Amino acid sequence: MRAYDMTATEISQRVHRKEMSATECVREVADRITALEPLVGAFLHLDVQGALNQARAIDALSDDERQQMPLAGVPVAVKDNMTTMDMPTTAASKILEGFMAPYNATVVNRLKAAGAIIVGKTNMDEFAMGSSTEHSAYQLTHNPWDLSRVPGGSSGGSAAAVAARMVPIALGSDTGGSIRQPASYCGVTGLKPSYGRVSRYGLIAYASSLDQIGPLARSVDDVALLYDIIAGYDPLDATSIRAETARVSEGPVDWKGLRVGVPKEYLSADLGGVVAQRLQDVITQLEAQGASVLEVSLPHTAYAIATYYLIAPAEASSNLSRFDGVRYGYRASGADLLEMYENTRAQGFGPEVKRRILLGTHALSAGYYDAYYLKAQKVRTLIRQDFEQAFALVDVILTPTTPDVAFRFGEKSSDPLQMYLSDVYTVTANLAGIPAISTPAGLADGLPVGIQWLGPVMGEDRLLQVARGFEELWPSSTWPGLGGEA
Amino acid sequence: MNSGYDVIIGLEVHVELKTQSKLFCSCSASFGAEPNTHTCPVCLGMPGVLPVLNEEAVAYAVKAALALRCTVHPFSKFDRKQYFYPDLPKAYQISQYDQPLAEYGAVPIIVDGHVVKEVTVRRIHMEEDAGKLNHLGIRLGDAKGSLVDLNRAGVPLIEIVSEPDMRSADEARLYLTELRNVLSYLDISDLRMEEGSMRCDANVSLRPHDYVGSLEDLPRVEIKNVNSIRNVQRGIEYEVARQAELLARGERIVKETRGFDDQNGRTYSQRSKEEANDYRYFPEPDLPPLVLTQEAIERVARSLPPAPTVLREELQQAGVTAKEAEIIVGDRALWEYWREATTHYEDKRQVTNWILSDLSRLLNAHGDTWLTPRVTPAALADLLRLIANGTLSGRMAKEVLDRMYESGATAAQTVEAMGVSQITDHGAIQAVVQQVVADNPHVVQDYLNGKEKALGFLVGQVMKQTKGQAKPDMVNAILKGVIADYAKT
Numbered sequence: 016m017r018a019y020d021m022t023a024t025e026i027s028q029r030v031h032r033k034e035m036s037a038t039e040c041v042r043e044v045a046d047r048i049t050a051l052e053p054l055v056g057a058f059l060h061l062d063v064q065g066a067l068n069q070a071r072a073i074d075a076l077s078d079d080e081r082q083q084m085p086l087a088g089v090p091v092a093v094k095d096n097m098t099t100m101d102m103p104t105t106a107a108s109k110i111l112e113g114f115m116a117p118y119n120a121t122v123v124n125r126l127k128a129a130g131a132i133i134v135g136k137t138n139m140d141e142f143a144m145g146s147s148t149e150h151s152a153y154q155l156t157h158n159p160w161d162l163s164r165v166p167g168g169s170s171g172g173s174a175a176a177v178a179a180r181m182v183p184i185a186l187g188s189d190t191g192g193s194i195r196q197p198a199s200y201c202g203v204t205g206l207k208p209s210y211g212r213v214s215r216y217g218l219i220a221y222a223s224s225l226d227q228i229g230p231l232a233r234s235v236d237d238v239a240l241l242y243d244i245i246a247g248y249d250p251l252d253a254t255s256i257r258a259e260t261a262r263v264s265e266g267p268v269d270w271k272g273l274r275v276g277v278p279k280e281y282l283s284a285d286l287g288g289v290v291a292q293r294l295q296d297v298i299t300q301l302e303a304q305g306a307s308v309l310e311v312s313l314p315h316t317a318y319a320i321a322t323y324y325l326i327a328p329a330e331a332s333s334n335l336s337r338f339d340g341v342r343y344g345y346r347a348s349g350a351d352l353l354e355m356y357e358n359t360r361a362q363g364f365g366p367e368v369k370r371r372i373l374l375g376t377h378a379l380s381a382g383y384y385d386a387y388y389l390k391a392q393k394v395r396t397l398i399r400q401d402f403e404q405a406f407a408l409v410d411v412i413l414t415p416t417t418p419d420v421a422f423r424f425g426e427k428s429s430d431p432l433q434m435y436l437s438d439v440y441t442v443t444a445n446l447a448g449i450p451a452i453s454t455p456a457g458l459a460d461g462l463p464v465g466i467q468w469l470g471p472v473m474g475e476d477r478l479l480q481v482a483r484g485f486e487e488l489w490p491s492s493t494w495p496g497l498g499g500e501a
Numbered sequence: 502m503n504s505g506y507d508v509i510i511g512l513e514v515h516v517e518l519k520t521q522s523k524l525f526c527s528c529s530a531s532f533g534a535e536p537n538t539h540t541c542p543v544c545l546g547m548p549g550v551l552p553v554l555n556e557e558a559v560a561y562a563v564k565a566a567l568a569l570r571c572t573v574h575p576f577s578k579f580d581r582k583q584y585f586y587p588d589l590p591k592a593y594q595i596s597q598y599d600q601p602l603a604e605y606g607a608v609p610i611i612v613d614g615h616v617v618k619e620v621t622v623r624r625i626h627m628e629e630d631a632g633k634l635n636h637l638g639i640r641l642g643d644a645k646g647s648l649v650d651l652n653r654a655g656v657p658l659i660e661i662v663s664e665p666d667m668r669s670a671d672e673a674r675l676y677l678t679e680l681r682n683v684l685s686y687l688d689i690s691d692l693r694m695e696e697g698s699m700r701c702d703a704n705v706s707l708r709p710h711d712y713v714g715s716l717e718d719l720p721r722v723e724i725k726n727v728n729s730i731r732n733v734q735r736g737i738e739y740e741v742a743r744q745a746e747l748l749a750r751g752e753r754i755v756k757e758t759r760g761f762d763d764q765n766g767r768t769y770s771q772r773s774k775e776e777a778n779d780y781r782y783f784p785e786p787d788l789p790p791l792v793l794t795q796e797a798i799e800r801v802a803r804s805l806p807p808a809p810t811v812l813r814e815e816l817q818q819a820g821v822t823a824k825e826a827e828i829i830v831g832d833r834a835l836w837e838y839w840r841e842a843t844t845h846y847e848d849k850r851q852v853t854n855w856i857l858s859d860l861s862r863l864l865n866a867h868g869d870t871w872l873t874p875r876v877t878p879a880a881l882a883d884l885l886r887l888i889a890n891g892t893l894s895g896r897m898a899k900e901v902l903d904r905m906y907e908s909g910a911t912a913a914q915t916v917e918a919m920g921v922s923q924i925t926d927h928g929a930i931q932a933v934v935q936q937v938v939a940d941n942p943h944v945v946q947d948y949l950n951g952k953e954k955a956l957g958f959l960v961g962q963v964m965k966q967t968k969g970q971a972k973p974d975m976v977n978a979i980l981k982g983v984i985a986d987y988a989k990t
């Protein structure tokens with residue numbers, strides 16, 4: 016078995032048992048990345064030499080020290096909106112080209128302390144704004160299952176890298192579905208934790224009240240492993256929760272006692288045939304296992320997209336104001352201060368980012384604030400209450416992750432609204448602050464179909480247990496063959 | 502003043518809190534370091550960093566709010582005030598907008614030691630300071646460039662907003678004086694207007710007597726960033742006169758922001774408010790709301806020092822006049838000096854006299870303040886004891902104090918060094934007196950003939966021969982006795 020075929024759990028076990036050195040692992044993985052990267056384009060920055068150095072350092076530790084590291088020798092890819100002191104952090108934007116942060120994101124420090132080896136920074140939609148990674152200022156990332164299709168976004172690079180077996184695990188960030196949608200398109204598992212579970216320190220903010228970092232992997236166990244490392248209170252993030260993260264329970268899920276809710280509002284006419292059919296198959300299978308599948312109602316679902324596209328751009332317009340050319344990043348010249356600001360931001364930001372800054376600035380303007388931002392916050396509260404009421408009746412909620420499977424390049428990028436609407440099933444979890452996980456449910460015409468499981472706030476433990484149970488019922492048996500391999 | 506209008510003044514005061522660290526990061530909040538040495542990714546506004554609220558700053562702000570008799574809200578929140586400027590790294594200032602920390606307090610206006618009016622404090626909120634720009638030219642617009650120093654960026658501030666309750670420049674001065682006085686007892690700020698640790702913006706408008714609209718709708722002129730209380734008063738005086746003249750000419754007063762030129766005492770237009778920013782306030786999503794328990798608020802309340810009004814009363818009960826009490830309590834360092842001196846020496850009247858006359862004169866002459874008096878309260882008390890026990894006359898004590906102030910020596914050391922201790926030995930004085938009487942028979946005769954002045958001359962001679970050290974009342978008594986004896990012979 017090659018290192019790149021192994022899960023993170025397997026790699027760390029072998030490194031702990033000295034059946035494989037971290038250096039061997041990284042070398043094999045680096046070879047594969049080098050071979051496949053020209054096809055996939057998952058990485059904005061690769062640091063093979065740095066990764067080998069880190070691996071050698073892990074190998075040089077005592078056995079005891081290594082055993083303390085749950086991710087000893089495990090290669091990890093990190094989305095390029097999390098700061099790393101030893102690699103550039105650009106958020107796929109020209110305005111941060113070559114930016115070297117003088118601090119690591121908390122998640123990066125946690126990964127390093129756990130013995131993980133960060134091999135590179137993955138491509139994304141600029142500042143995490145997009146659903147296809149086409150809005151990267153630098154390159155396209157191709158879906159490993161079909162190179163003519165998008166990997167989803169905004170964590171497209173991370174999802175593609177995991178699906179292409181370039182790395183076993185990766186970090187993404189999710190503001191309205193940016194982990195789950197690419198996980199679904201790439202046939203991998205992706206978790207968006209409860210808001211406040213994972214420190215946002217060092218995550219370049221898109222929408223502060225919605226952003227959350229989470230893991231992507233080819234197995235639920237790996238997602239849980241990585242989640243355990245990154246979750247937990249961080250004094251550097253005032254919104255992080257002071258709660259113990261319950262260790263994900265190992266036991267199998269008892270389908271017979273499980274109440275699974277399916278929101279009727281999510282089964283609308285927009286739902287593509289293939290995804291609707293697959294969801295039905297899953298429901299049938301769960302019922303066959305003895306689960307009770309109940310219809311639940313989330314009455315404010317219809318307002319979710321509008322709410323999200325007011326709150327997220329409003330916060331983004333503010334968060335992105337700091338990119339003004341004064342202290343770091345790209346600076347254009349200008350005759351005076353105002354012109355310097357204008358040129359810097361006109362040249363430094365891509366069209367989608369500008370669109371959202373304009374939307375958000377408008378939503379916060381005097382005279383519009385009450386009608387837009389304030390109203391959206393009120394609806395957000397209603398959406399959160401919808402979920403609280405639903406979770407009084409069911410343990411988990413099952414939904415599609417996306418209305419359709421991965422689309423082709425350019426198919427939706429010409430129509431922003433169409434692109435926004437495809438976030439319909441994912442944005443609610445961010446608005447409500449609840450955990451959500453997308454797991455693969457087989458292929459349709461050779462393309463992965465994902466389903467989404469939602470849990471109550473702080474309910475990651477149960478959610479992961481259910482996802483693992485489902486993985487056993489519906490295993491992903493094949494991975495995309497790339498570069499002529501089987 | 503013109504009888505055709507009322508002067509309406511409201512003040513916004515920013516006070517920098519002297520906490521160890523900044524409001525949202527662990528950088529030092531101290532003043533005067535090399536540019537950009539008190540900075541970190543958080544206060545530089547780098548990507549991905551997050552603010553963490555400084556609890557010490559909250560405690561200071563609550564202290565100020567309670568001392569200004571505000572209601573402190575158990576629930577307040579932070580908001581972003583957004584505008585682009587190079588001294589504002591995130592392009593937004595974290596402030597408090599619609600739910601401030603505290604509201605509805607009061608500052609007394611004190612004249613001759615008596616409260617004549619109370620100005621309402623509308624609100625107090627917390628916010629972070631911006632950095633500083635050093636323009637390589639006169640103003641940003643025509644500068645070749647500007648150097649940004651972000652040491653101050655993120656230093657905690659409280660903004661204290663008054664109601665437009667003041668009706669004259671003098672009231673504004675008295676409000677600021679008392680506000681600063683109250684805060685000075687809390688140890689939460691340097692309160693130095695010249696260094697910017699206390700800053701004042703004054704809103705000035707004139708309300709014609711026939712005006713029927715709301716105060717809000719009056720065209721208001723804001724005088725920005727004046728660097729002393731005296732200049733706030735001057736700026737308002739100028740502004741009132743300027744606006745009165747405009748009204749007299751039937752012209753419109755434009756709502757605008759004006760600066761104050763302390764060279765010529767005039768205000769000048771900076772920008773008109775019509776083109777003011779839309780700050781796009783919205784709740785700061787990176788910070789949870791600020792929740793204070795009633796217990797925590799009460800704990801701070803219990804830790805507050807007595808208010809200046811209480812201190813003034815205490816002083817008056819100790820026999821200090823209202824006016825003196827105002828002077829003493831009006832300078833915290835002076836009050837502390839007074840308090841310590843009176844623990845060393847119980848005649849509070851005497852202590853007060855010496856502090857407010859001779860010691861004050863010496864401080865002024867040397868350009869010192871009560872923070873660094875060169876004669877300690879204990880040393881002053883020692884000196885007063887030497888007067889009480891007759892070692893020194895009042896006049897000699899003044900000379901001794903002068904010398905003590907120069908040298909820093911104790912009263913006893915100084916007395917010895919100067920050789921000035923008072924001669925109280927009856928025999929010694931009598932010997933000199935007898936000599937003087939013998940040497941000046943004509944003068945003695947004049948005195949015996951009813952010429953009162955002649956006695957003064959004889960006293961003067963005695964003092965001269967004793968180098969001023971003879972105890973004056975003894976000299977008088979002994980002299981009269983000797984002359985009486987002389988007359989009998």
Ligand SMILES: [Zn+2]
Nearest residue numbers: 526528541544
């Ligand atoms: Zn700092």
